[in-house]
Amino acid sequence: MTDIAANLAVLRARIAAAALAAGRRSEDVALVAVSKTHDAAAIAAAIAAGQRRFGENRMQEALAKYPALKARRPDLELHLIGPLQTNKVKEAVALFDVIETLDRPKLAEALLRERARQQRLPALFIQVNTGEEPQKAGVLPEVADGFIAQCRGLGLVIAGLMCIPPVDEAPAQHFALLREIARRNGISGLSMGMSADFEIAIRFGATHIRVGTAIFGARAPDPGA
Ligand SMILES: *Cc1c(COP(=O)(O)O)cnc(C)c1O
Numbered sequence: 001m002t003d004i005a006a007n008l009a010v011l012r013a014r015i016a017a018a019a020l021a022a023g024r025r026s027e028d029v030a031l032v033a034v035s036k037t038h039d040a041a042a043i044a045a046a047i048a049a050g051q052r053r054f055g056e057n058r059m060q061e062a063l064a065k066y067p068a069l070k071a072r073r074p075d076l077e078l079h080l081i082g083p084l085q086t087n088k089v090k091e092a093v094a095l096f097d098v099i100e101t102l103d104r105p106k107l108a109e110a111l112l113r114e115r116a117r118q119q120r121l122p123a124l125f126i127q128v129n130t131g132e133e134p135q136k137a138g139v140l141p142e143v144a145d146g147f148i149a150q151c152r153g154l155g156l157v158i159a160g161l162m163c164i165p166p167v168d169e170a171p172a173q174h175f176a177l178l179r180e181i182a183r184r185n186g187i188s189g190l191s192m193g194m195s196a197d198f199e200i201a202i203r204f205g206a207t208h209i210r211v212g213t214a215i216f217g218a219r220a221p222d223p224g225a
Contacts, residue, residue, distance in 0.1 A: 002217035004042060005049040008033075011214050018202040029202055032079050032191070034212030036061060037219045040069070046215060047073065055100075055210050057082025063091060070095070080122075081162070081191075081210055083137050086110040093118055100125040100162040100191050100208075103138050108151050123159040125191055126151070128181060130174040131166035138163065141177060148185045160189020160207065171197040175204035 011031070019026040032055040035043050043054065043065070052075055056062035062080070070076050079098040089110040092099060099122045102108060115121040126148060129138030139147045144161075151158055161182045165174035175192050182190055191208040193201025198209040213219065 002042070004045040004215060007215050007217075008046065008049045008051060011211060014199065015202065015209070018199040022203045024202065024205075029206060030208045032081070032208055032210045033215050034081065034194075034210050035065070035216065036082075036212060038212075038216045040065065042216050043069065047076075051215075053077045053079065055079040055081045055212075059084070059088045059092060062095060067095060079208075079210075089114050090117075093120065093122060096122045098123045098125065098159070100160070101127045101137060102151070102156075102158075103127045103129075103147075105147075105150060108154055108156060112154055112156065121156075123189075124151075124156060125160040125162045125189060126158055127162045127164075128178055130163045130177050131169060133166055136164065141181065144181050145185060148187070158185075158187055160191055161187055162191035162208075164194075165192075165197075172200055172204065175201050175206070179205050 015029055016026040019029055030053060032053050033046050033051050034055040036057050054076060066078055070078060077097045079100055080092055080096045081100050084092050084099060084101055084107060086106055093114040102124050127138035128144050129136050129140055132140055148158055161178050163174055163178045165171040178192055179190060189207050190205050191210060193206045193209040195211050195214040198211060201209055
């Protein structure tokens with residue numbers, strides 16, 4: 001049995017140390033606990049240990065795990081960190097507090113329509129495919145400025161940028177690129193860094209780190225991956 005409370009305590013200490021080393025305040029680094037594949041008991045253990053911000057990458061799984069929990073615990077903040085299909089926008093807008101994976105005009109337009117219907121809209125991060133990997137979601141770096149402008153032109157507020165660096169490359173150059181795109185567009189949020197590299201991400205200005213394994217333990221292999 002993974003000791004989630006102990007893992008969280010260790011993680012918080014590492015975040016504080018990384019922030020200190022970077023001359024930043026640890027309060028400015030938000031921890032998104034990635035609970036994908038983990039059950040209600042694991043999430044409850046994290047909540048009991050004081051964690052309030054969670055991330056899921058699949059709509060189906062998030063819809064199975066979170067609506068009842070969020071109804072009981074309005075202080076939870078739920079982030080969508082995986083791809084969003086336009087036919088799931090209605091449910092995503094109703095459930096999530098932050099959508100980190102906006103990456104195409106059609107999705108921006110669907111979000112606008114849903115905002116009008118539900119009179120609510122999660123905070124939006126644009127996913128940037130910094131490694132230009134064909135299989136990965138996100139806008140390419142060279143069209144990021146244009147897409148950000150397009151979203152703003154439609155009336156959307158862009159709270160941040162998000163990236164998932166290629167597994168086989170040093171993450172620092174990707175974090176630096178994301179930071180630069182955010183800087184020149186006047187965007188304050190930077191979601192970058194996972195279990196293996198969050199300390200580097202904090203050094204490069206991450207405002208949100210997305211950590212699963214270091215909190216909940218190893219995941220079973222993903223049959224859909
Ligand atoms: C699974 C996942 C994470 C967390 O990864 P860990 O290595 O388990 O910390 C972060 N971001 C995204 C987009 C993910 O899908």
